[in-house]
Amino acid sequence: MNISVIIPAYNEENYIGATLQSIIDSEPSNLLEIIVVDNASTDATADIAAKYKQVRVVREPKKGLTRARQAGLDAALGDILVYIDADTIARKDWFAELNKEFETDKDIICLSGPYRYYGLPEFKNPLTKWWYHYWFIVWYWFADFFISHTQGYVVTGGNFAAKKQALLGIGGFDTKIEFYGEDTDIARRLNQFGKIKFSKDFWIATSARRFNHEGLVVTGFRYLVNYASVILFKKPVTKKYQDVR
Secondary structure, X not given: OOEEEEEEEOOOOOOHHHHHHHHHHOOOOOXXXXXXXXXXXXXXXXXXXXXXXXXXXXXXXXXXXXXHXXXXXXXXXXXXXXXXXXXXXXXXXXXXXXXXXXXXXXOEEEEEOOEEEEOOOOOOOHHHHHHHHHHHHHHHHHHHHHHHHOHHHOOOOOEEEEEHHHHHHOOOOOOOOOOOOHHHHHHHHHOOOOEEEEOOOOOEEEEOHHHHHHOHHHHHHHHHHHHHHHHHHOOOOOOOOOOOO
């Protein structure tokens, strides 16, 4: 099955080049296209993306993550749609892991995995460093606990691949959701359509900029609360979000 990689991007001129290069460097034989959805950027994001001959830039003038994801779905030609964020770096064997999972288990309609964060701050004060990494471990423990108990409802928004027909079958992305909980919502609805697999081996590197900007405790709590809210009440608690660039 052919793959379309879809990257929503709003003002990502500092990251998009490295993200695209990581995909190109590990390009699998079944990669059909790379789509960058320019989501109302006011910087050079689209210009940088357009320099890569393997990339097709799609415009979504109305800002919003789910609207950008939907624009990618509407434009994509592949059988499997791979969604990553514009600040992620695909490792060399990431596509090989993706293809292996879909080839060995024909029942899978969606594959996702965790993040591994780069760009965590370096602290000169040992106590501050210990405190920061302590809360990072706590965040991972809570996230792992929820994942292990709600396996079918787990999709990482910046690291998942889904069959196009499955996404079309559930009506695509809920564009009423602005940011928090959008990945859990897609998982909740896909779970009713077929098998979702969350594999710890299918990890991708992503920027820790939101954790660094908003703090580990606040960010982790906000994600977990909205995760639970979408599962229990089918809608997120948090309506507003801050762009971190």
